[in-house]
Amino acid sequence: QVQLVESGGGVVQPGRPLRLSCAASGFTFSGYAMHWVRQAPGKGLEWVALITYDGSNEYYPNSVKGRFTISRDNSKSTLFLQMNSLRSEDTAIYYCVKDRRASSASGLLDNWGQGTLVTVSS
């Protein structure tokens, strides 16, 4: 079955960088677009980034554009999120999420990891 295991979360000072990883298994990772979605404490879900199956295209909301970079290593079935210039409002659980459709990104999020907590605080 599909497994997505995030790592790399922790406490980081404002302005500092952090890199999240997501190890994928149970499906052909190189065939699917992948997303990061976050959830601030007590708040709703917020989409953070999308990368196409081959890494050729990336998409971000305005809230993180220019600060966050999504990437992938298909040879290692691993997804990454590089977060720079972190702010207190980036404090959240970050989920690695698989897209339903093979090859093209649809936005239908069918499998979620358990999440990793990022706390931005001095």
Next chain:
Amino acid sequence: DLQLTQSPSSLSASVGDRVTITCQASQDINNYLNWYQQKPGRAPKLLIYDASNLETGVPSRFSGSGSGTHFTFTISSLQPDDFATYSCQQYEYLPPLTFGGGTKVEIK
């Protein structure tokens, strides 16, 4: 950006009750609307996709309907395991993906 307005933000109900949640989109999103269930400390789980399609393995007491800008999510007979937060999400306009604010279903 497209907005999804979910209502109510919370509700109290009893086991066996029929529960209905609505999601209103600020623009026509056809049927590109999904519903997720999230329990405390757990990741969201896809229940309904494309407005009315039940995800494999999800009990038939869950259902969804609607198209365009108005959508409804229904639990026909609330079970103890259903107390959770439910969120809608659109993917007609990508990027960005957008989520509704969530509806917390609590025990009365």
